[in-house]
Amino acid sequence: MNVALLTCVAMVGAMHSSRRSLGWSLMVLLILLVAALNCSPGGSRVVRRSAAHMGTVVTISVVATSKSHGEQSIDRGFAEIARLEQMLSSYRATSVLSRLNAMAGAGPVSVPEEFIELILVAQEVAASTGSAFNPLMGPAVKLWGIPENPRVPSPEALEALRPLTDLAGLSVMPQRGTVALSRPGMALGLGGIAKGYTADRVTEILKGLGVTGGVVAISGDVRVFGTQPDGSPWRVAVQDPGGGPDPIAVIEMSGGALSTSGDYQRFFEQDGIRYHHILDPRTLRPTRGLASVSVLTADGVRADALATAVLVMGAVEGLAYVEASAGVEALFVDQNGHLTATSGWPKRP
Ligand code: AMP
Ligand code: MG
Numbered sequence: 001m002n003v004a005l006l007t008c009v010a011m012v013g014a015m016h017s018s019r020r021s022l023g024w025s026l027m028v029l030l031i032l033l034v035a036a037l038n039c040s041p042g043g044s045r046v047v048r049r050s051a052a053h054m055g056t057v058v059t060i061s062v063v064a065t066s067k068s069h070g071e072q073s074i075d076r077g078f079a080e081i082a083r084l085e086q087m088l089s090s091y092r093a094t095s096v097l098s099r100l101n102a103m104a105g106a107g108p109v110s111v112p113e114e115f116i117e118l119i120l121v122a123q124e125v126a127a128s129t130g131s132a133f134n135p136l137m138g139p140a141v142k143l144w145g146i147p148e149n150p151r152v153p154s155p156e157a158l159e160a161l162r163p164l165t166d167l168a169g170l171s172v173m174p175q176r177g178t179v180a181l182s183r184p185g186m187a188l189g190l191g192g193i194a195k196g197y198t199a200d201r202v203t204e205i206l207k208g209l210g211v212t213g214g215v216v217a218i219s220g221d222v223r224v225f226g227t228q229p230d231g232s233p234w235r236v237a238v239q240d241p242g243g244g245p246d247p248i249a250v251i252e253m254s255g256g257a258l259s260t261s262g263d264y265q266r267f268f269e270q271d272g273i274r275y276h277h278i279l280d281p282r283t284l285r286p287t288r289g290l291a292s293v294s295v296l297t298a299d300g301v302r303a304d305a306l307a308t309a310v311l312v313m314g315a316v317e318g319l320a321y322v323e324a325s326a327g328v329e330a331l332f333v334d335q336n337g338h339l340t341a342t343s344g345w346p347k348r349p
Contacts, residue, residue, distance in 0.1 A: 044212070044229045049074045053081045054195060055091070056219035062206060063213040063229050073209045077202045077216065084201060087115060088194045090138065090187070097188060101138065105184030110177055118190070118197050118301070119172050119179060125193070125305040126167055129321065133309035134281040136165045138187030144286075146277045150268035158284045161185075165281060192278075196259055196304025199223035203300070213254075216300075220260035220307075223300040224253040241292035242337050249331055249339075251296070251346050259303035261311045262292030262333075280312050289314045294331045295322070296345070302328075315340065 047070025048061040060077045064070030087096045096111050103109045122135040139161045143153045163169075169182035181188065190197075195218040202216045203223050213226025215234050224234050233254040237247035241262045251258060263286070267276035280287045295307040306328060310318035315332055322330040322342050332340040 045070070046229060047071060047074060049078075051078060053078070054085055054089070054198065054218060056195075058219075059215075059217045060202065060206075061215040061217075062211045063226060064211065073206055073211050076205055076209060080202050080205045081198055081218075084194070084198045087112065088118075088190050088198075090189055090191070097190060100179055100181065101187040104181035104186040108171075108173060108176065108178035108180040111179050113177065116172060116174050116177065116179065118193065119170075119188070120174070121197075121301050122190070122193050122305060123167075123170070123172065125302065125309060128325075129306070129309040129313060131167060131281055132312035133192060133305050134165060134167060135188055135190060135193070136167060136170060136181075136186060137279050137281060137284075138189035139164045139185060140279050140284045141189055141191070141277070142187070144275065144277075144279070146268065146275070147266045150275065152270055152275060161284060165284070192261075192308035193301060193305040195219060195221040196223070196257060196300035196302070199257065199300035199304075220262070220265065220294075221257070221300060221304045222259070223257045223303075225255055227254050238292075238294050238331065240337075241333050248333060249294070250348060256296060256298050257300040257303035258294060258296050259300065259307040260292055260294040261307040263287070263311075264291065278308060278311055287312050287314070289334065290318070290332055291335050291337070292333045293318065296329045296331075297327055306330075 044063050044065050046061055047064050047067055048059060050057055050059040058081060060074045062070050062073050064073060086092065089095045090097055092098060096115055100109045100111060125133045140158065143157060143161060145151050164183060164186045169186055171180045199216040199218050199221050200223060203225050206214050207225060213228065216223045222236055224236065227233055233252040236251050236253050236258055238249040238260055240246060240248045241264045261278060263274060263276040267274050276286045278287050279285060290311050293307050293311045295303045295310060297303045297306065310322060310330055313321055315334060319332065319340065319342065322328050329342045329345045331345055
């Protein structure tokens, strides 16, 4: 059994290609780099740092008036990520999420207001996607053991979990500040939405510190605000789910969020079949059909949840859903690498 853990890399910043001689190319590249890294006429620059969080690589880029302003802002951004990880992680026994799951079947649990807000968005996306997005897939995800302990469960073992994935068993009481899971063994899982939510929260922190532009990239969940120091939009690339070196799309963004879900991010292979980490709630098995879906919308939390949901919905249903959703665009890649974009998907710059 071959286990692969791959992350979607968002390539951000200036991109350039040239057919000139190598010398000219290098010089132009250097000028571009100096321009991108250092400066606008007002002296602002891009400061960037990557670190491991939420089981993946997080990169925060900010436009700052000085290196120290940039570094301090990034410190605050990573502190916010650490705080949210301690609330939302299913890997930490002491997180709010784990505490709630430990109380499944034992009545309502008091949780922070922002936790409630996130669950309400998860419920909203679940309702609008016919439960393709289902935050109660926790027990099924655990049974598949991806990526730590991967195995193909028996159909009986999967079916036995079905009652635990029933969304009617999740009740949220905003006025009381509580959430309840009705049956023992139920488990809320926020892997499909937490990264986008976190990217939103970090963006708010950075804006509050006076940062005028930046990019928060948590694996394939990217949130953008403002522009580069020279006033040009950020350029965000979508990785080829087939593993090719070239991005399949490059989008200019000065706001909004782009999230990609794919079958190549966490998977294992057995008997020539790829089993990945996004489960179809109807079958409790990994989805089939699409290799990846990228969703573009105003906020990270919805981009993240919708990318997961639309991958589950598949090409036909997913395309119809996104076309009918105001302010949402998507790019679909099938198993043959064929691309389909919704009508408002940006043209290549
Ligand atoms: P993403 O990379 O955002 O698509 O999220 C994938 C993660 O969401 C998985 O690793 C699971 O933890 C969780 N998940 C799997 N299937 C679903 C589903 N149908 N709805 C919501 N979350 C899911
Ligand atoms: Mg998602």
